[in-house]
Amino acid sequence: MIIAQGELVNIREVRWGDLKYLQKWANDPEVAYWARAETNISNVTIGEFRRWYYRRASSSVKRFIIETKETKKPIGSISYRDYDSVNKVVVLGIHIGEKNYWGKGFGTDAIKAFVKYLFDTLDINRIELDTFDENVRAIKAYQKCGFKIEGILREARFIEGRFHDVIIMGMTRKDYLKIANKTQM
Numbered sequence: 124m125i126i127a128q129g130e131l132v133n134i135r136e137v138r139w140g141d142l143k144y145l146q147k148w149a150n151d152p153e154v155a156y157w158a159r160a161e162t163n164i165s166n167v168t169i170g171e172f173r174r175w176y177y178r179r180a181s182s183s184v185k186r187f188i189i190e191t192k193e194t195k196k197p198i199g200s201i202s203y204r205d206y207d208s209v210n211k212v213v214v215l216g217i218h219i220g221e222k223n224y225w226g227k228g229f230g231t232d233a234i235k236a237f238v239k240y241l242f243d244t245l246d247i248n249r250i251e252l253d254t255f256d257e258n259v260r261a262i263k264a265y266q267k268c269g270f271k272i273e274g275i276l277r278e279a280r281f282i283e284g285r286f287h288d289v290i291i292m293g294m295t296r297k298d299y300l301k302i303a304n305k306t307q308m
């Protein structure tokens with residue numbers, strides 16, 4: 124089932140046949156480098172991956188597939204986790220696993236559509252996430268969708284031999300409504 128639509132992508136529920144794509148992306152070191160927690164499993168067989176995926180799926184992560192509208196090709200996934208029903212907060216994660224689709228607007232389009240779904244359909248009040256200083260492409264994409272940098276945890280993450288700043292970002296319903304009123308999102 125499609126839960127959200129952008130201009131370039133559909134966001135739909137994960138099917139059994141998608142696990143081979145998710146495994147491929149998780150096993151790609153370059154994707155894993157940028158995606159961090161989104162794909163914190165690598166070098167695994169499809170069987171191991173399926174077991175990991177369903178353990179995680181049954182926990183607090185709700186994941187969806189990003190497919191192109193034009194060809195219906197799965198190109199990545201987008202998720203929310205740690206749904207806090209009292210404060211109406213979720214944590215967003217995304218990875219475009221097909222690298223030739225990076226930097227062409229697909230990620231921004233998917234985030235915008237998903238943000239709309241979270242605010243309008245799930246009635247969330249705040250979406251948060253973190254990334255690291257080097258991931259300028261992700262920071263820019265989030266900012267284009269209305270996320271703001273809320274804080275920096277200096278040198279909080281050790282990645283491939285170097286300490287990196289963690290960038291905390293968030294978007295509230297008020298932020299969303301301001302943009303939606305301007306652009307009819």
Ligand SMILES: CC(C)(COP(=O)(O)OP(=O)(O)OC[C@H]1O[C@@H](n2cnc3c(N)ncnc32)[C@H](O)[C@@H]1OP(=O)(O)O)[C@@H](O)C(=O)NCCC(=O)NCCS
Binds near residue numbers: 219227260261
């Ligand atoms: C992060 C991600 C979702 C962004 O989606 P995308 O489709 O690649 O990005 P978009 O084309 O929508 O927008 C990226 C923006 O960053 C800019 N950009 C692209 N590549 C860049 C680079 N190497 N360095 C700096 N900026 C870059 C683009 O110009 C664009 O900004 P602009 O529209 O102002 O010009 C996607 O690249 C991805 O999944 N990467 C791997 C995993 C990852 O990083 N996940 C996020 C973890 S927090």
